[in-house]
Structures are given as C-alpha cells and as structure tokens.
Amino acid sequence: MKSGSRLERILKSGRFALTGELGPPRGADADAVRVKARHLCGMVDAVNITDNQTAVVRMSSLGACLIAMREGLEPVYQMVCRDRNRIAMQSDILGAAALGVRNILCLSGDHQCFGDHPNCKKVFDLDSMQLISMVKAMRDEARFQGGAEITAPPRMFIGAAANPFAEPHAFRVMRLAKKIAAGADVVQTQCVYNMERFRAWMAQARDMGLTEKAYILAGVTPLKSLGMARYMQKNVPGMDVPDELIKRLQGVEKKDQAKEGITICCEQIQQLREMKGLAGIHLMAIEWEHRVPEIVQKAGLLPRPEPEPEQP
Amino acid sequence: MIKATIKPLEEIRSMLAPFRRVLTVGCGGCVSLCLAGGMKEARELNIKLRALQEQGSESVFDDITVERQCEQQFLAALDARVEKYDALISLACGAGVQFLAERFPAKPVFPGVNTQFVGITRDIGWYEERCKTCGDCVLGLTAGICPVTMCSKSLFNGPCGGPQDGHCEVDPDTSCAWIAIYERLQRQGRLDSIAHVMPARQWQGQIPGRILHPRYRDRYVQEDT
C-alpha cells in the first residue's frame, strides 16, 4: 500500500469508488464544514476539500480536512500551485500527513484573476505535473525536492486531474500519460457531460495501458437548473455541455429542473459504471452537498463498501 | 528590448513638487525606441510640466538626453551639468534610473517611466512582452515560445485543461501559449520534446544585483587599486 487510505484500499480491491467534494466556507466557521460533511458521511468513500477554488479566499483545505475527518469523512487534501512555493507545499504535505491525511490532489489552480485578489503575486513555482513528481519522490524515495532526506516520509495517495474535453484533443491522453508517469495514482476528470467524447478518450487511455497504471474517476456534476447548464456550456473553460442536455432541461418546468438534473446525473453514472477501465466516480455537487444522499441512493451506489483494513 | 511607458503626468508632478530646478534626463536606448523616454519625450514632458506651472512660479525644467543611461561612459557627460539642479528625473528603464542615482548620490532622482517588460516591436507603438529574463532558457524545447512568459500560469507541462478555441482561459484576447507550442512542435515533427515531464525548475536569479562575468569585475577593480 502506498498510503493505506480508504480510497486506495477500495480502489485496490477492485470496487467501484465514489468520491465527493466539499468547498470550505469563507470564514472561520467550523460548523459550516461539519454541516456539509454530515451530508456526505457514509455516502462517499472520500471527499476532496478544495483549496481556495476559483482563487477566492476560503478556509484552508487542511483546516477543513481535519474538521471533515473528525466528522468521520476521509479527506482528499487539495493543493494548488498558485499560492505556495515548494518549501510551503512540502511543509504542508508533511503537516497533513502527520495529522492523518492520506490523500492529496495536485492541481495547478485557477488563475488569481478569477478570484477576489486579482492583483496578488502568483507563485506557480511548480506546475501540477511537477507537484505530483515531488509528492511521489517525498513518499517513495523519502527525498525532498531539494534532495535532502526525509526522516519520516509522508504516505499519500496521489491524485491528479485531467480534462478529456480540452484542446488540443489529440494531446489530452498524452498529458494523462505524463501525469501518470509523474506519479499520479488516481486521476479524476473534468465533469463529463459529453459521453461520446469521454468514451473515446477512455478507449485511448485503455489502448495506451493507462487504466492499468492508475485509477480513473469520471467527474460528474449534477445540473441544478437550466441556467447552470447554460453557464457551464458558455462560461466554464474546458467544459463540454452538449445541446441535447440543454434541450432536455428546457423541456421541463423551472421548478422541476433540479429533479431532472438529478435524473440526468443518475443516468450518466449508470452509463459510466459500464465503461471498461473506469474505476469510479468523482461526484462534484457544487454547493449542493445536501442533495448527495439522494443522488447516491438513486444511482444505486449504496451502501458504500467497507474496505479491508491495511495489513501491517 | 526593454519596453516602458511614461508615468502619468500627475504622478511625476507630485514627485517633483518640492523642487524648483529639475533636469529631465532622457535615454537614447530602449526607451527611446519605444517612444517612452528618448529626447523627444523628455522635451515633451518638460513642455507639459511648464504648462502646468502656477503663474509666477520660477521653476526650471531643463532636459538632456544621453546615449544610454545604463552605461558609465555616457553618464559621465552629466557630471558637469547636474550641480545646479535640485532634482533629476530619469526617463530610462529601472536600471538606468538606478545607475543615474548611484552616480549622483546627493541628488534626488525620480523615475519618469514605468519599466514594463522585455519585448518586441510588432509595429510602431505596438509592443509585446516576450521574455521574463528567467536565466535558464527552455525555448529549444518549446518551439521558440516561452512558457514562463506567455502562459498565464507559467506552466512547464501545459496546456492546462482550460484553453478555449486556442485562447487562454484567463483572457479570451490572449492566445494559449501551450496550444501554440503544441501546434508548432507538431508541425516540426518534434512533439517528443514535450512528451516527458519537464522537471521542477531551478529558478535562477534569486539573489539581488547579480553580476555577469564577475571575473571582469575583479579585473577592473584590481586595475583601479
């Protein structure tokens, strides 16, 4: 076992994994994290705790990871390259590992211009690929990026993100291969709405043997409304929302759109479960944590498996 | 070359407010080519400053332009002139301003331009940033397109998941550097140069006031003593 995390144990046992997402609050409000965490408890195998997503300042991922852990959730510590150099990153990784965090998700991060401090100094000392390599070397070689030895290496299950829908399309699987070569154990994708294109990307990944080397989790985000679907289609970079989905939401009354969104989401999960080589789902119910139990129930993903404890 | 833009007149005026006799020092180097700090701009600035003077003010705004403010020999031409001024305003890049201030440590020296970047001249007045002077050039691997300067997140292993129609996710008016790198390498049949993970950079130039070829310095210092 690389980390012994629950997520790793579930994936290793060959069971279909389900991870969730939790965005920390814009304040020092531990209860806000607890309330969200309780909705997710028992529903998912692990939860990504976002790191100042969209470059808007929030409670730190690590802080919220600990609160979530106390509520019985297994956190995935999200870390972006925008705000910290390699010294701060490595130190936070050691701190997280010492506190019992066993999963990390390595991301480049949204550019600061999207957030509420657009004129801050960006860091990007490393990019996501280099962050993955660094965590791997810390864990497997007990070596800091600078070369010195680590007395007690951090045991982390290393996560990465991939966008099968972004340009240049031909390069996307190559980039996935690079992330896996760098050390990603698990890769979660951008929200899948265009099944056809996702299927093609998965087939390429399988052909290159990548699904044997890392676990791939398909990103799924329920559409809460027609407005949200339109926004995702037009304004979110690298998102592919097909017109059929928009039409389908247009076809139902406004008050029923959320319900329809959940139905669509469950259908997507069904289709994804049948996809060869896919190891699980990453469910990103953005500010909709309280609807997760319903979705997971309807999608037939309950009960969540209880993995074997790690053999000492 | 280095590209600069002239500071807002109000800012310059407020820096100079306490001084009566001011010498504006233009620079004939990069800043003159990008029409920010050459002889013409030095004169224009003084015309504007004079026009803004209050009635009866006895302020003096003179100008002189040296070949380049980043070179000792050209600054020497100012030695005899600066004495009678209360303050100097330099229209050179940040390096020139500092060199001027170092030469005349008793005189207040103010910057008249904002130094912007190392860039190219696409056409007169149309300048684009190209280099962050990072000290460890990777252009050979990236098809002559700088990921440090041209990618919004300075990624070494791009493109990120965000480009849309060839544009950067950060700004639809900016093209995605990594799409361009990919396409040019593909055209040259060299995609393998980005097939491997580019390792973490060893950033250079973290110590201020670096010196190129310090052995020259040592030699000159020795000759002087």
Ligand code: SF4
């Ligand atoms: S879209 Fe392209 S230029 Fe913009 S941050 Fe991503 S890789 Fe860099």
